[in-house]
Amino acid sequence: MTSVLKIRDLTLGFRKGRQTAQVLHGISMHVNAGEKVALVGESGSGKSVTAQLALGRLQQERGTLTSGEIEVVGHDLIRHPEAMAPERGHRVTMIFQDPTSALNPVFRIGEIFTEVLRSGGRKVTAAEARDRALKALAEVHIPDPARALDSYPFQLSGGMNQRVMIAMALANEPELLLADEPGTALDVTVQAQTLRLMDDLVTEKGTSVLFISHNLSVVREFADRVYVIYRGNIVEHGRTDQLFANPRHPYTRALLSAAPKLIGGGLPDLPEHSDAFRDPLIVHPGCGEPHEVSA
Amino acid sequence: MSAKSSSVAWTEFRSNPISILGLILVVFCIALALFADVITPYPEHVGPIGDFTAINQAPSAAHWFGTDTIGRDLLTRIIYGFRLSLLMAVLVLSISMPVGVILGLLAGYLGGWVEFVLMRLTDIFLAIPPLVLAMAIMGFLPATLTNAMLAVTVMWWPWYTRLVYNVVRSEAREGYVLAAEVIGASSPHVMFREILPNCAPAVLTKLTLDIGFVVLMVSSLSFLGLGVQPPTPDLGSMVADGAKYMPDAWWLSIFPALAIMVLVLGFNLLGDGLREAFDAEV
Numbered sequence: 001m002t003s004v005l006k007i008r009d010l011t012l013g014f015r016k017g018r019q020t021a022q023v024l025h026g027i028s029m030h031v032n033a034g035e036k037v038a039l040v041g042e043s044g045s046g047k048s049v050t051a052q053l054a055l056g057r058l059q060q061e062r063g064t065l066t067s068g069e070i071e072v073v074g075h076d077l078i079r080h081p082e083a084m085a086p087e088r089g090h091r092v093t094m095i096f097q098d099p100t101s102a103l104n105p106v107f108r109i110g111e112i113f114t115e116v117l118r119s120g121g122r123k124v125t126a127a128e129a130r131d132r133a134l135k136a137l138a139e140v141h142i143p144d145p146a147r148a149l150d151s152y153p154f155q156l157s158g159g160m161n162q163r164v165m166i167a168m169a170l171a172n173e174p175e176l177l178l179a180d181e182p183g184t185a186l187d188v189t190v191q192a193q194t195l196r197l198m199d200d201l202v203t204e205k206g207t208s209v210l211f212i213s214h215n216l217s218v219v220r221e222f223a224d225r226v227y228v229i230y231r232g233n234i235v236e237h238g239r240t241d242q243l244f245a246n247p248r249h250p251y252t253r254a255l256l257s258a259a260p261k262l263i264g265g266g267l268p269d270l271p272e273h274s275d276a277f278r279d280p281l282i283v284h285p286g287c288g289e290p291h292e293v294s295a
Numbered sequence: 296m297s298a299k300s301s302s303v304a305w306t307e308f309r310s311n312p313i314s315i316l317g318l319i320l321v322v323f324c325i326a327l328a329l330f331a332d333v334i335t336p337y338p339e340h341v342g343p344i345g346d347f348t349a350i351n352q353a354p355s356a357a358h359w360f361g362t363d364t365i366g367r368d369l370l371t372r373i374i375y376g377f378r379l380s381l382l383m384a385v386l387v388l389s390i391s392m393p394v395g396v397i398l399g400l401l402a403g404y405l406g407g408w409v410e411f412v413l414m415r416l417t418d419i420f421l422a423i424p425p426l427v428l429a430m431a432i433m434g435f436l437p438a439t440l441t442n443a444m445l446a447v448t449v450m451w452w453p454w455y456t457r458l459v460y461n462v463v464r465s466e467a468r469e470g471y472v473l474a475a476e477v478i479g480a481s482s483p484h485v486m487f488r489e490i491l492p493n494c495a496p497a498v499l500t501k502l503t504l505d506i507g508f509v510v511l512m513v514s515s516l517s518f519l520g521l522g523v524q525p526p527t528p529d530l531g532s533m534v535a536d537g538a539k540y541m542p543d544a545w546w547l548s549i550f551p552a553l554a555i556m557v558l559v560l561g562f563n564l565l566g567d568g569l570r571e572a573f574d575a576e577v
Contacts, residue, residue, distance in 0.1 A: 055477060057476070057477070085479050086479065088477055088478055088479040089477070089478030089479050093477075093478070094474075094477045096470050096473065096474060097470070098470050099470075100470075101469050101470035101471065102470035102471055102473070102474040103470075103471055103474070104469075104471035104475075104489055104492075104493070105471075105493065106492040106493055106495075107492075115475075115478075115480075116478060119478040119479050119480070
């Protein structure tokens with residue numbers, strides 16, 4: 001099995017003046033071809049920076065210190081982050097939290113779509129772009145694709161914009177889709193619909209997904225495998241069914257008990273930090289990292 | 296900034312009678328300036344030659360606004376003064392606006408030392424009162440039309456830099472900027488194709504307001520004798536020249552002053568109307 005995304009002992013720190021803030025403390029993870037993997041954790045745990053590193057963006061900023069390995073669609077992004085530039089928008093794409101703000105209000109959907117299809121300097125004629133955009137919008141069940149293409153983003157609802165974002169992210173047939181809390185800005189029913197739609201499409205196209213979220217119920221529906229991240233360390237790794245049936249790390253248990261329930265009481269009292277949350281990584285049977293298995 | 300389609304903005308603009316008054320005044324002044332050669336009763340009075348048989352005449356049917364000290368028709372010279380004022384305003388802004396906008400985009404988007412250098416430079420310019428700065432520049436340049444324009448241009452760009460910088464700083468946090476960067480867009484593409492169109496409402500509104508202010512500034516320089524030199528008809532120098540004959544020949548100063556007021560008021564009302572219509576943050 002080949003991995004589209006492979007991260008090994010990755011550390012990340014931000015240097016400001018003489019001080020360094022360590023954000024990731026040596027995390028390892030992988031996403032195989034056609035697999036849907038979730039990275040779950042609270043705000044500030046290092047989820048989004050991991051996605052930015054996988055896009056090769058963060059490494060190029062000044063004051064960023066990285067070590068370890070990141071390999072995305074065959075590129076070594078620690079040594080050559082610039083190799084990612086032509087792949088972005090093609091072999092690797094991304095979906096964002098707030099679909100409406102991710103679409104520039106001064107352009108029509110059709111114009112933005114053309115830009116996406118032309119990203120990385122690919123030559124696509126206007127007619128061809130429109131044709132592909134129409135097909136892509138029909139795939140995400142947009143009722144009148146031609147009308148949507150001629151609309152401005154603020155004329156469409158949030159749910160429609162999210163479908164447009166999904167269509168755009170999948171239009172160039174990427175190998176890896178990074179979904180950074182998709183649809184968190186939408187209401188739950190719309191979020192559920194669009195996520196199911198995204199699930200169907202990526203399964204059909206065999207796209208690998210790294211799904212970044214703090215929402216456990218969404219992850220449970222969507223992901224094949226789950227990594228739980230706490231303060232820059234992966235604390236638990238397992239298949240979705242294993243992890244939800246038998247959470248073994250104290251932090252995962254705390255996270256699960258914090259999910260709101262339909263029946264019974266308010267939120268439990270959770271310690272914000274607990275020494276137990278720093279327990280070593282727990283890996284469920286059959287899950288390990290590729291290099292550990294072969295070694 | 297909220298995104299609004301232009302038709303919504305127009306409906307809002309139209310419903311405000313004050314904005315419409317501004318629009319009418321502006322169109323009126325521009326029309327006078329454009330067709331000055333046809334409209335004016337005595338086009339030959341633009342130059343230094345007047346009619347010495349009719350000096351210092353009070354307003355009459357032949358000379359609606361009276362005549363000046365060498366017998367030139369004041370109405371004619373005021374209409375040509377509109378032409379010069381508007382032309383100067385357009386020239387000054389067509390240089391200072393693009394320069395200011397580009398520097399604001401660079402400072403706001405690139406950040407770092409580019410931001411530091413550009414914004415501190417802007418602060419230095421903004422810290423000096425505009426008229427004082429323009430007078431200082433004119434102090435060591437010969438008082439000509441070109442130099443007056445140059446002086447006003449030099450002190451005008453920082454306002455656009457500051458305005459665009461602030462808009463860019465808030466727009467750069469929008470998701471579409473990240474989305475463009477993630478699909479591999481270059482910095483120039485993000486700045487000019489993605490962010491710049493979102494700055495347009497603010498910049499256009501400020502531009503309209505500024506035409507009035509530039510007219511005022513240029514007239515002030517001429518009033519002080521630092522701008523346009525005679526015999527070119529200029530509203531500011533006409534007010535200055537006439538002031539010597541107050542209150543007997545009151546029309547010499549009052550009519551050019553009223554003309555400046557009408558022009559500036561028109562553009563200000565129009566600009567205010569646009570600002571409300573676009574919700575622009577000027």
